[in-house]
Amino acid sequence: MALLEVTGLGISFGGLRAVDDFNVIIKKGQLYGLIGPNGAGKTTIFNLLTGVYKPTDGHIILDGENITGKKTADICKAGIARTFQNIRLFSELTVLDNVKAGLHNEFKYSTFTGIFRLPKYFRNEKSMNEKAYELLKVFELDKEADVLASNLPYGKQRKLEIARALATDPKLLLLDEPAAGMNPNETAELMDTIKFVRDTFDMTILLIEHDMKLVSGICERLSVLNFGQVLAQGDTSKVLKDPKVITAYLGE
Amino acid sequence: MAKKIFTKDNSTYIIVILAYIIVEALIGTGNLSSLMKGLLVPLCVYVILAVSLNITVGILGELSLGHAGFMCVGAFSGAFFTQLVGDSLNGGLRFAIAILIGAVVAAVFGILIGIPVLRLKGDYLAIVTLAFGEIIKNIINILYVGTDANGLHISIKNAAALNLDPETGRIIIKGAQGISGTPSDSSFTIGVILVLITLFVTLNLIHSRTGRAIMAIRDNRIAAESIGINITKYKLLAFTVSAAFAGIAGVLYAHNLSSLVALPKNFGYNMSIMILVFVVLGGMGNIRGSVIAAVVLTLLPELLRGLNEYRMLIYSVVLIAVMILSWSPTAKAFRERYFGFLSRRKKEVS
Numbered sequence: 270m271a272l273l274e275v276t277g278l279g280i281s282f283g284g285l286r287a288v289d290d291f292n293v294i295i296k297k298g299q300l301y302g303l304i305g306p307n308g309a310g311k312t313t314i315f316n317l318l319t320g321v322y323k324p325t326d327g328h329i330i331l332d333g334e335n336i337t338g339k340k341t342a343d344i345c346k347a348g349i350a351r352t353f354q355n356i357r358l359f360s361e362l363t364v365l366d367n368v369k370a371g372l373h374n375e376f377k378y379s380t381f382t383g384i385f386r387l388p389k390y391f392r393n394e395k396s397m398n399e400k401a402y403e404l405l406k407v408f409e410l411d412k413e414a415d416v417l418a419s420n421l422p423y424g425k426q427r428k429l430e431i432a433r434a435l436a437t438d439p440k441l442l443l444l445d446e447p448a449a450g451m452n453p454n455e456t457a458e459l460m461d462t463i464k465f466v467r468d469t470f471d472m473t474i475l476l477i478e479h480d481m482k483l484v485s486g487i488c489e490r491l492s493v494l495n496f497g498q499v500l501a502q503g504d505t506s507k508v509l510k511d512p513k514v515i516t517a518y519l520g521e
Numbered sequence: 522m523a524k525k526i527f528t529k530d531n532s533t534y535i536i537v538i539l540a541y542i543i544v545e546a547l548i549g550t551g552n553l554s555s556l557m558k559g560l561l562v563p564l565c566v567y568v569i570l571a572v573s574l575n576i577t578v579g580i581l582g583e584l585s586l587g588h589a590g591f592m593c594v595g596a597f598s599g600a601f602f603t604q605l606v607g608d609s610l611n612g613g614l615r616f617a618i619a620i621l622i623g624a625v626v627a628a629v630f631g632i633l634i635g636i637p638v639l640r641l642k643g644d645y646l647a648i649v650t651l652a653f654g655e656i657i658k659n660i661i662n663i664l665y666v667g668t669d670a671n672g673l674h675i676s677i678k679n680a681a682a683l684n685l686d687p688e689t690g691r692i693i694i695k696g697a698q699g700i701s702g703t704p705s706d707s708s709f710t711i712g713v714i715l716v717l718i719t720l721f722v723t724l725n726l727i728h729s730r731t732g733r734a735i736m737a738i739r740d741n742r743i744a745a746e747s748i749g750i751n752i753t754k755y756k757l758l759a760f761t762v763s764a765a766f767a768g769i770a771g772v773l774y775a776h777n778l779s780s781l782v783a784l785p786k787n788f789g790y791n792m793s794i795m796i797l798v799f800v801v802l803g804g805m806g807n808i809r810g811s812v813i814a815a816v817v818l819t820l821l822p823e824l825l826r827g828l829n830e831y832r833m834l835i836y837s838v839v840l841i842a843v844m845i846l847s848w849s850p851t852a853k854a855f856r857e858r859y860f861g862f863l864s865r866r867k868k869e870v871s
Contacts, residue, residue: 341746342746342752343749345747345748346749353743357741357744358740358741359736360741361736361739361740362733366733370733370734370745370748371748373730378729380731384721384725385725390729434747437748
């Protein structure tokens, strides 16, 4: 069953065709990779999927619902969560509050309830804390719950970003270069975490990555982009052997 | 997750209540000069203004230079109401309603101004809020409002253009002469109660789902949007709450003076900038800091009165010194080492 169905997606910035005729079908539970040289349009596709940019052409269907051209916040409610290439945490909030901010739409109470601390406030805050700690434990961040996000070491900031994205209870998780700036040990650990997330949360994951070891290690299917166009698409092992991909991206 | 009694929030309430008890004791024993007594209500006004501006500047992270404008709207609408009902309501109830009206009118202006202004960012937002503050002040300066048997009359020309019935007519807002003869319904006790209400709402707001959303927007707008937070709604909400409390401060201010005039001194950008100085010096997002900074910086020029012409010179030197002492990394490390047990800061992890 297709969770995400993208047809003919394209965007132009003035005369530049950043993404052209991008098609992809991602099945539920799949780990899908998006690779390509710098400037190929990978992050632009993420921005199109999450509504940061409005597509010039094409359709995005998530779980049967057309989300093309919707606002970012509404797309999040529809079920797409993401992380960013350059980490974007709420740096002056604690680790716990970062995750609780992610739970914003799951545990709702009004501003009035919050100011006057009605019973619903305490009930919801308690469930929020429990849920947030559960998520933090998965990423081994529960001991740092009261630390400011900006004071976390780099690797943990990446993990926290994933935890925050998962807090929004998404159907599809987009990871933008999760292994950027990590050493081989951290990358190996991250691969386990991503697999673990997929299995425990029954998550569908689309990720952008440059680290070929990570891509070949965990992605089941791949799309290779070059200059905004799809160069190759299919099972990871086949795609990585494609001579076109090797010349364009991996080098001969 | 053990509950702490001496949290930063509670210490803020305790400081305010202690200050109130000390001042009342000083008044009771006759140790407070009449000059200081006259400063008590303005002190409460400035504290409310500083705390409310901190919602916009520190919590929402947008620089607003039009805070005095909202105070002006609150002051005039509150005083107008008090004049309108006159003695038909008793003082306490009349003042409570005046406070509510000031808050609501300022909040409405907050929404009206916030919708266009909050589309801007940083310096641009600051400049436009500055302009709006000035516009409000100048409009009130040419506004004439009177009442007679036929109801309200409003004019922006002169008193004669109101066409009031000569028998029952009464001009309430007299253009550049403002509103005069407002009964002095405010007192230090009422001021402190309003300060406590402001603190209660502000601090509880910060620690709620709404406050988290607002601070998330401050720290990273794009990420906040990506986790499903409605940016426009929460920005506007923070801006409006901030304006409403400025309105309350205005009502308190208006009922402390017999004659209320919209001068550049009390409602112009000088005032907005002075409130901003309180917020910056107390620390952005630090509510307790705003309270202390507002009190100290209001008292300081009065305490230095004996020094005559050197007064403002020393005032500015003190400003710079406090800024360095409270925010330079070396001074912070020093405090951390010797007074660390007092503050329960979040532990840093290397």
